[in-house]
Amino acid sequence: SFNYLNIVDELAKNAAYIGTPGKGILAADESTGTIGKRLSSINVENIEENRRALRELLFTAPGALQCLSGVILFEETLYQKTASGKPFVDVLKEGGVLPGIKVDKGTVELNGTNGETFTQGLDGLAQRCQKYYEAGARFAKWRAVLKISANEPTELAIQENANGLAMYAAICQQCGLVPIVEPEILVDGSHDIQKCAAVTERVLAACYKALNDHHVMLEGTLLKPNMVTPGSDSPKVAPEIIAEYTVRALQRTVPAAVPAIVFLSGGQSEEEATLNLNAMNKLQTKKPWSLSFSFGRALQQSTLKTWAGKEENVKKAQDALLVRCKANSEATLGTYKGDAELCEGAAESLHVKDYKY
Amino acid sequence: KTIASSGRGILAIDESNATCGKRLSSIGLDNTEPNRQAYRQLLLTTPGLGEYISGAILFEETLYQSTTDGKKFVDVLHDQKIIPGIKVDKGLVPLPGSNNESWCQGLDGLSSRSAEYYKQGARFAKWRTVVSIPCGPSALAVKEAAWGLARYAAISQDNGLVPIVEPEILLDGDHPIERTLEVAEKVWAEVFYYLAENNVIFEGILLKPSMVTPGAEHKERANPETIAKYTLTMLKRRVPPAVPGIMFLSGGQSEMEATLNLHAMNQSPNPWHVSFSYARALQNTVLKTWQGRPENVEAAQKALLVRAKANSLAQLGKYSAEGESEEAKKGMFVKGYTY
Numbered sequence: 001s002f003n004y005l006n007i008v009d010e011l012a013k014n015a016a017y018i019g020t021p022g023k024g025i026l027a028a029d030e031s032t033g034t035i036g037k038r039l040s041s042i043n044v045e046n047i048e049e050n051r052r053a054l055r056e057l058l059f060t061a062p063g064a065l066q067c068l069s070g071v072i073l074f075e076e077t078l079y080q081k082t083a084s085g086k087p088f089v090d091v092l093k094e095g096g097v098l099p100g101i102k103v104d105k106g107t108v109e110l111n112g113t114n115g116e117t118f119t120q121g122l123d124g125l126a127q128r129c130q131k132y133y134e135a136g137a138r139f140a141k142w143r144a145v146l147k148i149s150a151n152e153p154t155e156l157a158i159q160e161n162a163n164g165l166a167m168y169a170a171i172c173q174q175c176g177l178v179p180i181v182e183p184e185i186l187v188d189g190s191h192d193i194q195k196c197a198a199v200t201e202r203v204l205a206a207c208y209k210a211l212n213d214h215h216v217m218l219e220g221t222l223l224k225p226n227m228v229t230p231g232s233d234s235p236k237v238a239p240e241i242i243a244e245y246t247v248r249a250l251q252r253t254v255p256a257a258v259p260a261i262v263f264l265s266g267g268q269s270e271e272e273a274t275l276n277l278n279a280m281n282k283l284q285t286k287k288p289w290s291l292s293f294s295f296g297r298a299l300q301q302s303t304l305k306t307w308a309g310k311e312e313n314v315k316k317a318q319d320a321l322l323v324r325c326k327a328n329s330e331a332t333l334g335t336y337k338g339d340a341e342l343c344e345g346a347a348e349s350l351h352v353k354d355y356k357y
Numbered sequence: 358k359t360i361a362s363s364g365r366g367i368l369a370i371d372e373s374n375a376t377c378g379k380r381l382s383s384i385g386l387d388n389t390e391p392n393r394q395a396y397r398q399l400l401l402t403t404p405g406l407g408e409y410i411s412g413a414i415l416f417e418e419t420l421y422q423s424t425t426d427g428k429k430f431v432d433v434l435h436d437q438k439i440i441p442g443i444k445v446d447k448g449l450v451p452l453p454g455s456n457n458e459s460w461c462q463g464l465d466g467l468s469s470r471s472a473e474y475y476k477q478g479a480r481f482a483k484w485r486t487v488v489s490i491p492c493g494p495s496a497l498a499v500k501e502a503a504w505g506l507a508r509y510a511a512i513s514q515d516n517g518l519v520p521i522v523e524p525e526i527l528l529d530g531d532h533p534i535e536r537t538l539e540v541a542e543k544v545w546a547e548v549f550y551y552l553a554e555n556n557v558i559f560e561g562i563l564l565k566p567s568m569v570t571p572g573a574e575h576k577e578r579a580n581p582e583t584i585a586k587y588t589l590t591m592l593k594r595r596v597p598p599a600v601p602g603i604m605f606l607s608g609g610q611s612e613m614e615a616t617l618n619l620h621a622m623n624q625s626p627n628p629w630h631v632s633f634s635y636a637r638a639l640q641n642t643v644l645k646t647w648q649g650r651p652e653n654v655e656a657a658q659k660a661l662l663v664r665a666k667a668n669s670l671a672q673l674g675k676y677s678a679e680g681e682s683e684e685a686k687k688g689m690f691v692k693g694y695t696y
Contacts, residue, residue, distance in 0.1 A: 109468075111511050111512060111556075112511060112515075112555065120464065120466065121465060122462060122465065123447055124462070126450065126451075156555060156556075159554065163504055167501075170453035170454050171453055213496070213497055215453070216454065
């Protein structure tokens with residue numbers, strides 16, 4: 001039950017827990033439309049039972065939960081159960097994993113711009129968050145999207161998205177949910193890493209200004225940013241370079257009060273994402289927050305392909321998930337040796353140009 | 358510009374079902390759809406209304422309703438030469454991190470809703486947010502109010518609807534008129550700044566401000582000339598001339614006060630049309646005359662015309678208070694009023 005007076009302590013405690021070294025987040029909050037794309041890529045029908053079966057496969061994979069501190073769910077999944085009738089939230093809780101919930105309602109075109117967007121979902125958000133808390137959720141997620149090109153992101157897009165994130169975060173905290181603040185700057189484009197760094201710094205500065213204006217308690221939040229990389233059409237650089245630019249951008253913009261930064265993978269291959277995270281955690285420099293993962297595709301890709309929707313493949317698929325979970329767990333400690341058994345597809349880029357979730 | 362036409366103003370009948378219920382129950386009627394429909398029919402079919410009224414703001418339910426003879430309300434308005442408008446916000450909710458203040462919801466899906474309303478015949482929209490002087494107002498509340506209005510205005514224009522921009526500075530409080538002026542200047546500065554950021558075209562908006570008055574509980578009341586002076590000072594300092602019309606809200610003033618104040622503001626030319634967008638200040642006597650009885654409809658419609666004409670004359674600076682009824686003089690301020 002919900003005690004408003006303890007809210008501050010609970011938020012800070014849960015946010016800190018998610019940043020536990022050796023752990024991170026599995027983002028399994030694909031909307032029904034998006035999960036449909038994943039399922040169809042392995043020729044599986046997009047029906048509720050298949051969605052349920054996939055998530056059961058993930059959450060009951062032996063050993064996987066030990067590498068995780070949180071799992072982000074889509075609303076449908078929050079209320080689903082295993083085949084034997086156990087609610088998923090209970091499976092997670094017993095495995096020491098906090099259930100999270102995606103609360104945004106997707107992006108909509110920002111009028112007057114060249115294809116930029118803002119994120120919807122604020123109407124009635126407080127009521128929904130209360131319901132989700134009652135159902136067992138302890139953190140929430142809201143994804144804002146920005147893009148880089150000659151004239152973007154515009155000041156308007158940055159302000160609107162930062163403001164939306166701040167309002168969402170404030171409302172979540174009032175309802176006992178730790179808000180993950182996700183201002184994703186898409187990797188699409190031919191820009192270099194310096195440009196990505198400059199834009200990331202500008203965007204994060206706007207986000208923290210908005211969060212502060214809305215009196216969001218930073219100790220009870222998490223940040224889910226993109227890593228700082230060259231654009232998808234530009235030549236790749238080594239993980240050590242990505243680590244250097246990313247951590248520097250964060251040092252310049254993210255207050256020390258934020259307990260953990262959980263990166264999105266944004267189209268990197270499973271292995272790339274792990275190597276980059278590992279390089280960041282090896283870097284000898286000021287890092288007052290934990291650096292961890294909140295991966296969707298970069299944790300599930302091999303698992304999905306191995307499963308292919310077939311009951312007889314479940315165990316192999318769960319093994320594949322454990323491989324990636326362990327690798328990323330080590331990456332949060334800077335101890336990953338790059339020797340994870342690579343399944344088919346682990347090194348495959350997951351970037352889709354102008355990806356729509 | 359049509360709405361901001363000489364001698365005319367807006368009839369605001371966009372009370373949500375809950376709020377309309379309060380009006381109906383004040384005359385002993387149940388809050389049912391037929392009663393709401395009957396009441397709005399009474400108002401909208403008032404013969405000759407279009408001489409004094411240029412626009413009518415409707416609630417969503419009403420936009421899709423018809424008369425008992427089956428004529429769509431939007432067609433009734435069209436024949437009256439009154440432009441239909443639509444309330445698009447989804448009401449006020451508590452603003453976290455503020456000093457017990459509110460913010461206004463309604464942006465989710467606003468673009469597609471606006472497109473639907475346009476199809477149904479609406480040509481302007483309205484969004485009401487509030488600012489409370491006793492609560493500060495906090496910088497956060499002012500910013501949030503202004504930003505929400507700017508986003509709504511941009512989306513409205515994108516869908517062919519003229520946005521009425523309404524940041525109501527509530528009457529509640531014991532502050533003097535100078536403090537109201539200070540807050541109003543701050544609010545409007547921020548509103549216009551964000552409207553510009555959102556590429557809103559000023560020639561295509563209307564404002565619905567509160568007049569600059571002392572707080573309701575302030576020891577001294579201000580006369581219409583003082584209110585006019587402070588209000589016009591604020592407008593001249595903050596409202597670009599490109600804005601075609603400023604349609605004041607009545608916010609709890611009596612019918613007569615609202616008319617007198619408007620009249621005082623129109624004693625010399627203004628760069629924008631200065632008029633009214635009144636709900637209670639147009640409907641109060643009408644409701645009391647009707648009492649829900651069919652035999653009273655004609656008298657109630659006449660009462661509406663009396664108020665509409667009075668405000669039309671006020672808009673022209675030609676109103677005289679002679680012959681006003683006692684009912685018209687009754688104040689309608691309710692402390693902590695929630696719509």
